[in-house]
Amino acid sequence: MSDENKPAVKRSVVQGRQLANRRKFIRSVVLAGGVVGLAMFGYVPVANARKSRMRPPGALEEHDFLSSCIKCGQCVQVCPVAAIKLDDIDHGFGIGLPFIDSRTQACDFSCDAVQCILACPTGALTYVKPGFADLREGMKLAHPPVLKAKEKDPEPTLNLKERTGVARLSRPEACLAVQGKGFKGQTRGADFKGRMRYMDVDRWKPIAVRDHPYERNLCDLCVTECPIKDAIKMEVLVGADGVKSYKPVVLEQCVGCGVCEMVCPVETTAIVVDERKAWGA
């Protein structure tokens, strides 16, 4: 190698290093854009959600719930009937957030104290809403809900001030009571895995709904199985011809727990809970 070539070689080494550094920088920018872009994709399912999820009792309004939930699942772990499940990545920013599918397994308050709220470490589920959280008209319950199971206890109420939604007779034409029909057997069939607490069986241990068959001359499961006092009643109408007709009517004390939706023997259910819905809305 001649002496004149040496500086040229040196320069090319320096150039090579500069080029490598430039490549590394561009790669890093692409990485940053790619990862942040992918993360932002999480907004799409949130924005597209056609209807909001049914959240556990005491949940903040949806946007506040999304920002405050730390996705730990402690609410899942304390629920005695395993009503609470966690969302997956197809829910974008909603990944790891708890929800309840009432038809599969409703919250029947068999914990007596809304344990999920007690378990929440961040206040995403809360007994008392913080000052800034918006309170929609009709979300607040007129008075503390009385838990039928605790009716004889010194403190019969649930420490719950707001509803999670309201039940609605969505298909009155399919309702057995409206048709004047009774119901006999296992509601939801022999394969149904849902569980519930039956006071006449065991106050502290929920059992499978299929192990508790019913026999009713007029189907009124949504009324009798409702865990909250004065939340739903069977309305009796006497026609001009003296013939009685029946219809379950949801009352203002309904907290939206979803037990009526779970126990309704009709497929597809005749009664549903509209999550996040306010009374009168």
Add this chain to the structure above:
Amino acid sequence: MGAFERIKVMLGADPQKPTEFTPEARQIHDLKRMTKADFEALKQHARDHQLVTHKWRNRRWAVLLFSNLLFTFSFWLDIQLLEGSLSASRFAGFHLIDLNSALQVMLAHKHIIVNLFIGTATVFVLWAALGGRSFCSWVCPYHLVAEWFEWLHLKLVDKKLVTDHEFHRGSRTVFWVLFSLMALVSGYTVFETISPTGILSRALIYGPSLALGWVTLILLFEVLYSRRAWCRYVCPIGLTYGMVGAISPLRVQYRLENCFHEGDCRKVCLVPHVLDVVIKGRAADKHVAIGPDCTRCGLCIDVCPSGALRYDVKGLSKLM
């Protein structure tokens, strides 16, 4: 290297050569130069008698698996010892909240309840005592999986089938700032959506999820394109705990007099920039504490043939 400079290196700056040396350090450096032949013989001797050990790695894997499975069994067997997942939990009733998840929630929600504060403070004190990023290597489930896939990556590199593409280490600092800003502005805990730590922890406790597909993609990226890319260049959790580790007394200590400058430690290290000090002529003092970005994983301690790297608790050796 001062504490401030070590934090700068963690944020992405290149480690600088020291300008001042202590007399002891200078003496050792000079001695190593002067007795070159003897030094080489010593080096060979140390190599020949090296005990191949995975002591710290095995201990670490055991702790990592135990702590993650404690969550799982606590839930499955309903023993209620450790309820929740890595983002937030309760150990025998005491709140524990992951520092980065807490940060995201605080920024997004802008409202801190007492339990959130207590849990965050407890975990802060815990990891300040235990070394900060030791969370990464001793607890984070993604770290363990990534370690296994790193082995595959290194095999492929060895066979010249793939090459490691490095990114700028400052990317992680940029990610930390971006994810914090996004949480603050949008009100969504954006990072949690893609965090493999949260996804894996929940999957271990609550069952498999679609989100594991995303974790698989990150692992593939690491195997085929860039070694340990998530932990090295992206994960803001690592930086959050790194900052806590900056004040921790528990760290790896480098002993210049025992070092043969072979560089095996830097080859196995997740964050080799913290081991810049082991390069010949770089140590400014006889004993140097490794910087806050170190995950205290102990791979370097296991691989060092001459005991130049060891765990150390600041002040403890003086006391004893």
